[in-house]
Amino acid sequence: MKRKKLLLLFSLISLWLNPPACGGSAGGGSETSLDLSLLFTSFGQTLILPTYESLHTQTEMLSQNLNLLCENLNEENLIQAQNSWIEVHDLLMRSESFAIGPYHSLGLENTINFWPARPTDIENFLVTQESFSADSLVSLGVLARGLKPMEYLLFKEAEGTSNVLEGLNLSPKRCQFLNAMGEDLANQTSTLLNAWIPEGGNFSAELSLAGSDSQAYPNLNDALSSIINVISQSLETWKDKKILKPQGIMSAEGIAQPDLVENPFAHHSRESLQQNLLGLSLIYGTESNTDLRLYDLLAEKNLGLAQEGLVLIQNALISVESMTLPLSQSLTEDPESVEALSQSILELRDFFSGSVASVLGVTITFNDTDGD
Amino acid sequence: MPACLKKIFSGEVPTSSLVAFRILWGLILALSILRFITKGWVTSLYLEPEFFFSYWGFSWVKPWNQAWMLYTHFGILFLAALGIATGFYYRLSSLVFFIGFTMVELWDKSNYLNHYYFISLMSFLLCWLPLNRAYSLDIAWRKTKAWQTFPKLVLRSIQFQIGLVYFFAGVAKLGPDWLLQGQPLKIWLSTRTDTPILGFLFSYPQTALAMSWLGALFDLSVVFFLLWKKTRGLTYLALLFFHLLTYKLFNIGVFPWVMMVATLVFFDPDWPRRLFSTILTKIKLQSTGQKDLIPAKAWMTENTVMENIRVTKSNDKKLGNYFTLFFCFYFTLQFLFPLRHHFYGGNVLWHEQGFRFSWRVMLMEKTGVVDFILKDPKTKRQWQVSAKDYLKPHQYRQMVTQADMILEMAHYLKNLWLAKGFEDIQVYAYSKVSLNGRPNQTLIDPQVNLAQEKEGLYQKTWIKPWQEASFF
Incomplete structure (x- = not known):
């Protein structure tokens, strides 16, 4: 009898320590708690996947428009290609604060959006390479791939020319390079989309099944940590790299460096930050969103905290919208507006990295080894 | 005795x-x-x-x-x-x-x-x-x-x-x-x-x-x-x-x-000896087909074992x-x-003076951020430095909530810039820390030049006092 009891006890302990793969409640399992797996499903199905679908569609369109431009070099086609680039770039910026999983793990962050672009290297490729194709770009590395080198070729007039079209006309290789970039970019967004869709890597299921049948996120907390960490890291990047560095605040010289803005050639840096913040507002949600968002999770913990987040995001959006000049120009002509934007992003960073992380328990509480 | x-x-x-x-x-x-x-x-x-x-x-x-x-x-x-x-x-x-x-x-x-x-x-x-x-x-x-x-x-x-x-x-x-x-x-x-x-x-x-x-x-x-x-x-x-x-x-x-x-x-x-004896006895009895001929508990009394091993007390x-x-x-x-944390007063979870080596296990969820601001007193210029450029993620995560580590980082940055040719460097910290699900608070006094502060066992007056705040 005693042995049976002991056996039962050890069986229960073993079962608990090594549960079968299908075991475990995926959600909160309680009326008092928001079901995290529903939240993750919502992120995947109604936000991330649709954004990546649009990103891929727009990238394919960009590739086509680049082809069209190179077949028929004229002002109209150039503007169309440039607008197409802006569409793609905006979508990518919007997705930055929810770029969990494959975007980083597959290294696409660098191959799609390595910046700053290095004009010297790009011009050097144009001199040294006989021809360009999507395949050849892979071997050239991140300096020849993605949106930022494309921005240079599409928006910056070549040396000795007065406009972009003239440069493209004079050097057919520039167009070939652009075409190759377009094709390569479409391949990459296809890879990204493929990693998320059910017919491919099905990462959206990995996210939905966090805490039960997910390899990427064995615990619910892993998925939540991943999401909050991406937001925090994005805010840190926006603050340091996109604002403070161009402001000259990250260097001892203390001089504004407009060349260091994110999109110096397209003069689109302010809009990029705006898209970043819009993306953040999409994953954060509002009181009235129909799909589950971070706001719902935080509101359940504390309504005041959730509403503070709404106010901070709104303030940041107002700051960026009230900046009337391009960011590179504002740095010297309207520094107060840049400072206001910088401050509002700092407050958001503090909010997510401090209060939100703490209340959700998602900071990696222990160090990389283990803890107590 | x-x-x-x-x-x-x-x-x-x-x-x-x-x-x-x-x-x-x-x-x-x-x-x-x-x-x-x-x-x-x-x-x-x-x-x-x-x-x-x-x-x-x-x-x-x-x-x-x-x-x-x-x-x-x-x-x-x-x-x-x-x-x-x-x-x-x-x-x-x-x-x-x-x-x-x-x-x-x-x-x-x-x-x-x-x-x-x-x-x-x-x-x-x-x-x-x-x-x-x-x-x-x-x-x-x-x-x-x-x-x-x-x-x-x-x-x-x-x-x-x-x-x-x-x-x-x-x-x-x-x-x-x-x-x-x-x-x-x-x-x-x-x-x-x-x-x-x-x-x-x-x-x-x-x-x-x-x-x-x-x-x-x-x-x-x-x-x-x-x-x-x-x-x-x-x-x-x-x-x-x-x-x-x-x-x-x-x-x-x-x-x-x-x-x-x-x-x-x-x-x-003598639990291991008794455990092994019990197991050996059971095996022995089972192999000879006898059951419970000798009660297992007979082997489990301390006296039996003590007698068997003939205690020496030399x-x-x-x-x-x-x-x-x-x-x-x-x-x-x-x-x-x-x-020893009682010597420091205040909330030990906040200032962490006397926290380590005190068996304070699993007591807090602390998260935060810190930016270092360096000032050149000669030119009055100031700039910001990210500690992430010098630390590994696990080090950074630990540093942002622990005042003595922030101080050590400040000294490291000061020495780095002195080595770059600056005559003097002041280091200030902008830090926000959240403790156990409360709103952020400032951990380090942003007005204090950390480059001048010394590490030691004395009270760290440049840590901002803990303000009790309601939980989220």
């Missing part, structure tokens, strides 16, 4: 429990070292970082700068742990392990863990305890004289060391966050609702509060219940459950296993006096050290 104390500390005990402790302890240390190596932590924690956070007074202890040196260090630790387990060159092995392991702990403050400190202390204790005097390779190969019993003080000192961990871990939990708010368990459990079987309970705040109280009661009382024979068995089962639960819920590495093994010393000092007095002095001094220090 009063009679009651004499009863507790004087006398002799059978060797088998302490030998089992030595073997299991040595093996778990060896496994921990292996785990450390195989997980790649030797490289990621001690080779890759360009900067290491030092303990005050130990800034001269730095990791070896070559991979082969580091791996040799850990290889020696592994061999020393096996030496402890087998009792081979036991004293030397214990000493080598103590020094080598403590060095690893001192290399980088970012990797501080209470159980590493516990392992260091226990390793130090083992250097003094003659656990190789029974069932050891020292006896078999090196002709070390075997003892048939150990002084009881040997057993008590190990029990005391373990007891301190639990007791002070319990005392540290007697605070408002833990007892009234159920924090930080409330935060942690709410994200572990996917835990099999029990997970659904974790979404209720009441569960966190109940577990907080039970945890505190457990820590405060477990040693006493383990010492009392009538409650020992059930208490050990509760201890197993407690540690397996924390192992399952939290990322606490080998700590639960270390404690589950170590607490076996609270059982009767070493009792000499060793007793020697250890009593050591015991008194060492453990008085151990008892007082965790209480």
